[in-house]
Amino acid sequence: MPSSYPLVSISHGSASRVAVVALLAVGLGAAVTAKAQAPADGEPSFPTWGLGLGVMSEQEPYAGIGRDNTPLPLLQFENRYIHLFGPRIEFKLPGLDIGDSQQLNFGIVGQYDGSGYEEDDAPILNGMAKRRGGFWAGAAVEWSSSFVDVSAEWLADASGNSNGQVVSLGLERTWQLGKRVLLTPHVGASWQDENYVDYYFGVRESEARLDRPAYIGESAVNIEAGVRGVYMFDRHHSVLMGVEVTGLADEIKDSPLVDRSTTNSLYLGYLYRF
Incomplete structure (x- = not known):
């Protein structure tokens, strides 16, 4: 099951780069895997392993927080049942073939999200x-065709911090x-419920001050657009890049x-596949 779910930032906290790079890595890693695994019979060879290192540069929405540049290690593993890349893991469910060029893919997903902040940020x-x-944790579904891939995902805060x-x-x-370049433009939308928005962007009565009035967050829809790219030197060595802007x-x-x-994020990385 290809793991080409949308590059959608589910968070915008002081450590949201963790969630951003997770989804960047999913799309970028899937592109590398799909290309490098494609043998003559069309069946991918499993399992696969990959190690790499990337750098994330992100502008966050909170006032007074500058651009953050962070090195991030990359770990990839995939077999017929599991796909792991970075802080995200997917358990693959049986898919459904629709004709010769269309397929429905399903998965159970989980990921660590380092969103949030401390008062001295x-x-x-x-x-x-x-x-x-x-x-x-949650579920994902993808409709894959020769024209476009459409994907949807639902995630809930299993840690219970935001209950979002x-x-x-x-x-x-x-x-x-x-022969060496893969380019993937993408657009997306992300709905965040009122618990999520209020937790990360709300101001409680006990936290209010003259320049920071109390604020109760409501559900919101962010719009994202960007492009991912992969340059493959050979079956083992690849350079990954990603750019995204979120309204x-x-x-x-x-x-x-x-x-x-708006916020934006840039990602550049190197991946070695064994």
């Missing part, structure tokens, strides 16, 4: 209670340019903690 957060990330839920929808298509919903932009209407 920025002056606007002074006096705020710490917001934590945690482990998220996120539903993501994405569309993407991969083009092969020559924040009004329910997030209106938070007194936020001072921008």
Whole structure:
């Protein structure tokens, strides 16, 4: 089952780069895996292993927090039942073939999300209670065709910190340019429920001050667009890149903690496949 789910940032906290790179890695790693595994009979060879290192650069929405640049290790493993890349794991379920060029794929997914902040991350957060990330789990489905891949995913906060839920929808298509380059533009939308938005962007009455009034978060829909790319030197060595821009919903932009209407992330990495 290809793991080409949408590149959708489910978080925008001081450590949201963890969630961003998880989904970047899913799409980038799937492209590398699909290309490198494709033998003459069309059946992928399992299992596969990969190790690498990447760098994430992200601009976050909180006021006073500058651009964050962080090195991130990459670990990939895939067989017929499991796909692991970075902090995300997928348990593959039986798919459904629809004709010669269409397929429905299903999976149970889990990932660590390092979203959240501490009060010393920025002056606007002074006096705020710490917001934590945690482990998220849910389900994903993908309709794959020769024209476009459409995917949907539901995740819930299994750690119970925000008690939030996120539903993501994405569309993407991969083009092969020559023998070595794969390019995947994508667009998506991410719905975040009121628990999620209030936890990460709300201000409690006990946290309010003159320049930070109390704020109750409501459910929101963010819009994302970007492109992923892979340059394959050979079956073992690949360079991965990703660029994404997210338009924040009004329910997030209106938070007194936020001072921008968009966020963006850049990713560059190297992967060695055994």
